[in-house]
Amino acid sequence: MARLAVRGEELIVELTWWEKITARHSDVRVPLAAVEKVTVERDWRRALRGEPSRGVWIGDLLQLGVREQADVRDFVAIRPRRGPVARVDLRPEASPFARIAVSDRVPQTTADGIRTAVSQHLLTAAGPRGADPGPVPRRRPAWLPGRSPAPAPPAGI
Known part of the structure; x- marks a missing residue:
């Protein structure tokens, strides 16, 4: 059964081997930055929109693959008899x-x-608000020892 997983900075729909063959699609990977809204649909039909494009569509048994509506594409892996659906x-x-x-x-x-x-x-992409960037390194004036503007003499002379 397909499942949603977060790995690093990606949301992944992990498909079983038979789901990959049936849907004619590999695991779906999207960046977390692309996620706009996550909801739970009690009725699986409310998560569907558009017309089936490629995949398998067997009434109340299996809805698996890509659906299209105008210029919008959705990926669904729904087993209607298994209960509610996570919609992203x-x-x-x-x-x-x-x-x-x-x-x-x-x-x-x-x-x-x-x-x-x-x-x-x-939060990590934006960085913490009001965070102290840390101490600013001070530059040593050129007149201090070890900061001569003239090049050091070669070793061994």
């Missing part, structure tokens, strides 16, 4: 997909984990 809306300019929807046994925990990873990523 993405910034379209930063990702090939606008939405990712994945069935999850504990979707609320997964969504919370992604939200935490995104907020931590944003």
Whole structure:
């Protein structure tokens, strides 16, 4: 069963080997900076939009692959009988997909984990506010010993 995972600065939809074959797609990787909103959909149908493009679409059994609507592409890995769906809306300019929807046994925990990873990523990317950059190194004046503007004589003379 597909699952959402955060590795480093990426959100990854990890697919099993048979899901990769069925969806004709490898694991989906998007940068955490592309994540706009993470929600949990109780009804799996609300996570779907557009028309099936490539993948497998078997009614209430399996929804797996890419869906398209106008210029928007979504990736879904939904097993309707498994319960709620974790839905991740993405910034379209930063990702090939606008939405990712994945069935999850504990979707609320997964969504919370992604939200935490995104907020931590944003904090580290922006840097802490009001942080002290540390002491500014002082330059030694040229007249102090060891700071002669003239080159040192060669060794052994």
